[in-house]
Amino acid sequence: MKTAVLAFSAALFAPGAYSWGLVGHATVGYVAQHYLDGAAKILTSHLLDGVPLANVASWADSFRYTDAGAFSAHLHYIDAHDQVPNKCGVKLERDCPPEGCIVTAIANYWIEVLTGRPVTQTSRILDDKLSKEERANALKFVVHFLGDITQPLHTENLDVGGNTITVTWGGNDAASKTNLHAVWDTKIVETLAGGSTLAAADTLSKSIITDIESGIYKDQKESWTSCGSIKRGTGCPKAWAQDANQFVCTNVLVDGADAVRGQDVSGAYYEKNVPIARQQLAKGGYRLGLWLNAIAKAEQKKC
Template structure:
């Protein structure tokens, strides 16, 4: 999903903000539920008392400021693979020298723990990590094809709403499933997902979602998460190629086929983020005791 001077205005006018504010707040609410005591203290301190959902979409707004333009490329990785025949991530091929979401998660994780940085720099690093761990779960944030789906025109609801495939995954699918687009909606949506993480359909899956959980591995875990999401482009997002969805209404059978995929990716994002922040807080404690 290459950033360009052409695409930036398009993204602003169509409101394409990765999962959208509702989706990102849902990820943050889930993560907040899984924070241990040390992580709650650390995040509250660095966020000056704000909650994770309060700042979950900060990085989307920041990238359109003069000072934040550099961060555009950190919201995605462009997999130059062969959809729908072969989906994969290759860092040397897909992540440019200026960085991508995989390297950004690793870098900003390190910056949270860097005492040589200012308080505001460490706070911004935390905001980036909260957002990017949500972004990397969205399959089209790990795909180059058609600018991450932004150039695949689709309709939502009997061709009454023209949009694109990326925006449909960002907003239409999760917001339709959640029943709205407000922050209040995200809280109730998160609660239903947390129930499934605790005792429902995700309870036996969540351990595998965090099998890669060491912040000491650098890009290891972020790359694994990107690989996980990228596979879904071939298996579920575009299993029959672009022609299946191009200029089609996808609010019917396509939505029904993919709504639980989107929900599960949001669940992964929230659970992974919560445990990742716990590990950062633990590393901060160990650093202070050294």
């Protein structure tokens, strides 16, 4: 999704379309909300006027299509120029352009085009010199990007992150035609959640939280945040991108793009990959909660 294909990408990501979908991002938000400590609850509630994280989790996808938000379009992904399906991997120096990518956006080092100066989103959340709206927007970026980076095709360059891999969902007629990126963004998650609403996301998040607390994710969750702290710059975001990218080779395109191109992926493909999508949503929500706790802790140290 480099400059040469930005126009094409913009056509594919029409206004109103969402990475991970409304349900996916809201699920991440609901899970994160559960793990906020007292300080983070106070900070996020203040900046968002009491609006839950789930309700603002897709804001960045709409904002990118406004004149004010156009600068942020390339911050939703990183294009791994790897060798799918034989070898997957993210290399920051190779895959993240000077203008930034999702790894540097989460690490908070990118250029704000309106001022031409380096800024950090985390710093902007905590910057009392900024307006409340500016700080709230920085928070909403962080909420969104920690969801985006768990979607495997947001970490892959091949076929514009799967956007040019035409597939069908639930049939072989024109109405069923979609692309693999959209399948991962919306079809898999909405089918898993049983709907396309915030209520469906809330229900899904509750089952995920149960699994984090006492189920299949209980013994995994510690490894999800083992990369370190927010002070490590690109350390954690790069590790998270690498984690998501591995699934491009092991699951998303295990036999290459041609193996799924033109196929109905609502059956066996869905059944194989829905556990991965659910796990990635769990990772995003759990990481986001702890990330916001760390930001709020930094806020307290200012006092």
